[in-house]
Amino acid sequence: MIDTDLPTAPGVSALTRGFAACLASVTEVPVAGLPLPSGDLSSAVGALRTWLAGRDSGLVPVADPTRFQWPGWWIAVVRTPDTEVATVAFGTPPGIVLSPQDPALLGRATVELTITAAYAVASLDPVLRSVAATPDLHGTVEALAIAPAAEVEMQMLEVARAVAGRGLEGDRYAARAGTFTPRGDTRPGYDLTLMAAEVLDELTAAGVAVDFAATRRNVLTRGIDVNALVGRRFRIGDVLCEGFRLCEPCVHLDRLSGPGLLRPLIHKGGLRADVLTDGEIRSGALIEPA
Template identity: 55%
Template sequence: MIEVDLPEDEAVPELTRSFAACVASVTETPITEVPQPRADLPGAISHWRGWLAGRGAGLVTLAQPSSFNWPGYWLAVLGAPGPNATADDATAVLMFGTPAGVVLSPQNPTLLGRAAAELPVREGYVLSGLDPAFIAPTSPPLQLRGTVVEIALAEQATGAMRTVDHARALANRGLESDRYAAKAGTFTPASETSRGYDLTLIEAEVIDSLMLPEGRCIGYAEARRNIVTRGIDLNALVGRRFQVGTVECLGQRLCEPCSHLERLTTKGTLRELIHRGGLRVDVLSDGELKIGDVVQTID
């Protein structure tokens, strides 16, 4: 996403301008290139659907927006539902994360970071590509290498993270004494076949670079990931086998931020960590991890 302010053309309804800004942000398109029809939101959405189709994308209406949940971006219209609802009572925002939170609010910036569950979501839309075919990389993968700079555990789902010098990794479970190894994490799945919940990693460089409101910062452990690394691109480990010390792991997917993390840390964390929140990992072998261990690809 990119930062987009509310356009100033008052001939266009404010709700339409705000929604256009959200579309521009999520598609990373200059706002001057996104149509801003002088129409109410339903008319504008019809216009944008044609514009997006020419770019290989679509705007899908959510049947139950108030309970919608997925780990990507989506657009929401906030406001009291009902036959007497008007555009003057509505606000368009961009949501992200599971659970979702507001990451862009051109009409009302005070909504940034608010959880979707706390807000009156009246309408919802997902912007999606028309062809979901996955294109695999054709170039050979790079060999990557970094180091462990911190290890953190929490025994309970929302409990404080405590740092340790070493920890024991358990295959298909996680780190001993951590809530996910005990199947007690906030996002621990009900199904034993779900993958990517054993271990989480995040880059120290990302935490060091966070630009939070009023100069706030968070410590490495406050990011609520188990292992903090330095010198390795964790996003590049999705789908790859690698070792942390002698422990073999498989990168499953990005560990995207959510409104739950923002609630446990500080305002702005959700937005700052989009696509930089680290990596969700399966642990494939038992072993000991310690600070200073090498993190390196093995495939």
């Protein structure tokens, strides 16, 4: 995602220009390269769909934006007291991460807004391409944290006991009491969360100081490509784990830990993993492939 200003185009509505800016941001294409037809938004969407089709992508309408939960980019047309504006939403639950027409909407939860139309940008080719680069799959534990209940302050630990199929003893997700604990207790990926210390270093260098506890993750790592652990088994000390999916940020995190975290942590929010064996995890423990 890139920052994109509202383009100037005589005779083109502000909503169409805002929509084009959002699409340019998501696709990381200069907005000058997108078609900007005159007329209403439906005409513009048709032209932009044709443009995307030439790039093996499409715009998929979202039937019920107020209930849409998808850890990816999507474009939401929001009705404000004065007009309609195009925005980019992200996260589960989602929040606004780009709003060229009305920056005051940044960080707002989509559930709080009146969304008149929404579209997801999707690839027309579902084939998953292999990644050529070899990820670094060795690292160490730099810090540990748990929260005994949903939304309460995280507690830092030097050592934690991991319980297979549950998580870290004393944590709200091990007790099946987390904000996002699935109903029925059957979905994978909710035992443990990992966060790369390098991401926090990057944010600090960019002037956005975030401490580990504010991320509400369990394990702070150093030296390992956390994103590359998706679909892989690995050990933290003697505890066997399996990476399930990225732990993308959401508007809930933004609300608990302060505004401004949602966008900087996109694709850098860490990993959701399952705990496969019991054991202890200590600060300084090695993380390595199983």
